[in-house]
Amino acid sequence: MFRKRRLGLQVTAPLMAVGFSVLVGSVIMLAIGANPLQAYAVLFGFSLGRIDSIASILFKATPLIFSGLAMVVSFRMGLFNIGVEGQYMVGAFAAALAGFGLKGLPAIIHIPIVMAAGMAGAMLWAALPIYLKIKRGVHEVISTIMMNYIAYSFLHWLLADVFLDRTQVLGQGGFGSPRVRTPELAASARMPTLHKLFAAVGIQLPHYIYVSYLLFIGIALAVVVHYIIWKTPFGYELRAVAQNGPAAAAAGINSERVMVKAFLLSAAIAGLAGLSDLMTFFGYYDIDFPRSYGFNGIAVALLGRNSAAGVIVGALLFGMLARGAEGVQVMTGVPAEVITILQSVMILSIVVAYEIITRYVRTQRKKEVGA
Template sequence: MSNRVVNILVPLISVVLGLLVGGIIMVVSGYDAIDGYIALWNGIFGDAYSIGNTIRQITPYILSGLAVAFAFRTGLFNIGVEGQLLMGWLAAAYVGYAIEGLPRIIHLPLALLAAAAAGAFWAFIVGFLKAKLHVHEVIASIMLNYTALYLTNAAIKSLSDGSFKTPTVLESATLRNQWLREITDNSSLHLGIFVAILMVVVMWFILEKTTRGYELKSVGFNKNAAEYAGMNVNRNIILAMTISGVFAGLGGAMEALGTYQNASIKAAASGIGFDGIAVALLGANNPIGVFFGASLFGSLKYGALNMPNAAGIPEEIVSIIIAVIILFVASGYILRVALEKFGKKKEGK
């Protein structure tokens, strides 16, 4: 079997295994697995409203997935997407409600830009610490996740005079679109999906069509070789983290300007950043792969909400399935060995 086929087969097999494990857990727990999966399917594709909300759920997943994937390509593990996303969320909400009197054509891009800048700044810190002071990016970004959570909570509290959420963003900064809502039966689908798809293209373009992207990938493949070839490894590390943070910050903007129209105090992380790791892993850190990975996980997450009502099954079953899928993809080595043996047997016949 060629490498390429194996690379596509591993995630596919993992998804199938994950769904199987989920089915087994449902049966063992005394639930009807068929009913469960039918409820899941209907929760995703049941009607126009569900489809609209599913696409809305996929939107931030695409961006958090891109953020993780982009850093991965440069050999960095950005586990801090969560924190960068929260910073972007707050920045977008603030610019969205505080700046008045701008036309939408300026205000909306400005709010998106603010989110991108906030996310980029938060990720830049990680890149800087890694490049200049050799602080491992995983630990630094986990610590910054919690720092961001508490900082944004405190900021929201003081911005809203003690309330738990900021004022609603202005009409001129919203991503909501009447037509999109109408064709999906008043779902909360918004224009963000186009921003996300545009970013898929942007990531592809940076990595495949620019010199800088070539350098970033080279650093990811082999730091020493890249340095020997005259590339500035440290600068590329910082740049990669910063660009990754742009994607993450925009993910936050999707929530601030699209789904929720504000920023609110959170008891814990939103989970979108951590799910981004799953998305990137499933999508093999490839922009198109991320798009499909986000579509799968976003659909599962939204469809799961239908399971308690329609089949009496707790929606957490889907988080279990996603975690199992990640474990299988991460353990790709063993799947590869199995596939190779299987392939050899066939050839032997």
């Protein structure tokens, strides 16, 4: 009886949170003299009513699935890996090196190498923070934030001075300026898009859509992460250390080893977050490489209540809002900032709603036990 009501609550809570944030958004839009009804009609109609929008949402969600999963692993370990941001950028750069540096490989070998390079680069960037954590007790939040800054500057330097693509064509008399980017990835390093797959089921995706097999890799990885956390001895150790370190140690678990493994696993997953843009959209790493997948991954993991399945839902919601924002900006007079506010309020209220429910459930359960 109660179980059913709890399930109902868990579904209605996020819906109510969305409703609340829509309300807040309306107030802001009315204040700046825009029409909220029109804006929401566009936001939802544009992002859910067109096939190219759906595909674009899937594309935008792909990197967030990886960064969200990376956060889930670290949160489950009781660590806060804010460094996912820097890790995925270093990973993407390493992947780019493997992508344009190696030539003449068949795609079936080249693509896995590029992905492995992405994971390795990110793990390398995570190695120092976890070393400092274990050996020197440096809090991982501080060290990973610092590593993020180092990553930005280090990558800029590598781009501008070391690996700049010097073969770019310029106009007569120095017209235009060379782009600050790496050479282009070999064709064999490009991840195929889903056009053929969709065509097989009768849906023709427009050519300007970039959603790729990384989406399925992300979903498969979600299953793997779920399995690791809940069904393996390592997952058991991980949860034990996170919940009660001394007790786990007393039970003979080497908590330091578990922490190192979990942190590096989190980083390895993070290393895949930038690959969707690198291997399908850009085909090179440049000064304009998208940022914030790491930070958005934190929000996605929170939205997904730290579960692998929840991350996929959260990533899709983020993708939908981002796509909707493009439509709202173009088709209505509402600036993109309002959508960003809406996004943030939505996340905040969903998290708060969950917290309220958890407490409510707890008190109910106590009452039931008492009765």
